[in-house]
Amino acid sequence: MTTVFFLIFAAIAVLCAINLVVQKHPIASALSLIGVMASLAVLYLQLGGEFIFAAQVIVYAGAIMVLFIFVIMLLNAGAETLTFQVSRFVKYLGLILLFAFLLLISFIVQAMLPKTEGVVFGAFQGGTALEVGRKLFTSYLLPFEVTSVLILIAIVGAIVLARKEV
Amino acid sequence: MPTLPTAVPLSWYLILSAILFVLGVAGFIFRRNIITVFMSIELMLNAVNLSFVTFSYEFKQVDGHIYSFFVMVVAAAEAAVGLAIILTVFKNRSTLMIDEINSMKY
Numbered sequence: 001m002t003t004v005f006f007l008i009f010a011a012i013a014v015l016c017a018i019n020l021v022v023q024k025h026p027i028a029s030a031l032s033l034i035g036v037m038a039s040l041a042v043l044y045l046q047l048g049g050e051f052i053f054a055a056q057v058i059v060y061a062g063a064i065m066v067l068f069i070f071v072i073m074l075l076n077a078g079a080e081t082l083t084f085q086v087s088r089f090v091k092y093l094g095l096i097l098l099f100a101f102l103l104l105i106s107f108i109v110q111a112m113l114p115k116t117e118g119v120v121f122g123a124f125q126g127g128t129a130l131e132v133g134r135k136l137f138t139s140y141l142l143p144f145e146v147t148s149v150l151i152l153i154a155i156v157g158a159i160v161l162a163r164k165e166v
Numbered sequence: 167m168p169t170l171p172t173a174v175p176l177s178w179y180l181i182l183s184a185i186l187f188v189l190g191v192a193g194f195i196f197r198r199n200i201i202t203v204f205m206s207i208e209l210m211l212n213a214v215n216l217s218f219v220t221f222s223y224e225f226k227q228v229d230g231h232i233y234s235f236f237v238m239v240v241a242a243a244e245a246a247v248g249l250a251i252i253l254t255v256f257k258n259r260s261t262l263m264i265d266e267i268n269s270m271k272y
Contacts, residue, residue, distance in 0.1 A: 003170040010182045017186050017209060021193040026201045033205050036186070040212055043179070047223040052231045056215075059238050064208065064245045071249045072201055075256050080199040080263065098188065105184045109177045118173030119223060126228045132235070135228050147239050154243035161250035 002121045005046060009039040024079040026072050030065060037061040048124035051132040179220040186213035200255070200262045204248055211241050 016035035023029045041056040136144055186209060193206030215234040222230025252262070259267060 001172075003172065003174050006174045006178065007170075010178070013182065014185055014189075017189040020202075020205065020209060021189055021196070026199050026205075029202050029205055033208060036209060037212060040216055043182075043216065044219050046174075047179070047219050049219050049222070049231050049234075052215075052219060052234055055235055055238055059242055060208075060212070064242055067245055067249055068201065068205065071252060075201075075253070075262065077199065077201055077262055080197070080202070098192065102185055102188060105188075106177075106181045109180050109184070113177050113180070116176050116224060118171065118175050119179065119220075120173045124223050124226055126226060127222070127231050131228050132231055135232055136235075140232055143236060147236060150243055151239065154246050158246040158250040161247070162253050 002046065002119065005121075006043065006119075009042045013039040013043075026077045026080075027069065030068050030072060033068075034061050034065050037065070046121050047119060047127075048122070049127035051127055051129045054129075176220060176224055180217060183213045183216040183220070186210075186216070198263050198265060200252055200264050200267070203264060204245075204252070208241060208245070211237055 013036050016032040016039070019032040020029045020036065023032065037056060037060045041053050041061065044056055045053040190206045190210035190213060193209065194203055197203050197206065215237055218230040218234040218237070220230075222228065222234075255267060256262060261267065
């Protein structure tokens, strides 16, 4: 059951990622990216990350992608035109090399990783908001506070960059 | 026909992460629209997050989730500032194609 769910959502993620790369229109790429993020959120839930699942849906698929789609619509971004010509031979050679590279990576990962019992849904209960919050406010308190400064700088920077000149 | 394992091997998650990262790199290199290039960067960040959460499961430690949470926060800040820069570039140059925004190249 866990394997079937993994295969379904991994296939959705990979297909959406391929669609992101090959689509000419940015709004289609943005919608595919939302598909990738939603299926990755399901995989996080499978790995026992309840909190990170919620954060992925709210922050990534919600906030960041709304920002992207808002900017795409604001700028009225149309389909892109290729400025360089690629011969068909180079295109197919690149695809073959990409597949060979991925196969090589898969082989190395399979060979190097020690044999473990694998992932079963529900085996790791430590990813709840309680556990994450406890760790975040004890061991990781300083990075957490630095993050708030980073967000403040980002807000001010975005306003300064995007405002109308007065 | 081989039967599916009941527990998903850990390497499958890492291979999925590698595939998504490579696709993100391909999009970063081959796309010409600055917004799509930016979205490819987000795809790469997501792929790395999947690796973090996978190793967090394997070691039964919650630290990986916290790193991936920090990556999300930094990605949010980066998206806000980056899209503001894109807005400014579009206001000044009236184009989104990265081949035409090359005045810092020479």
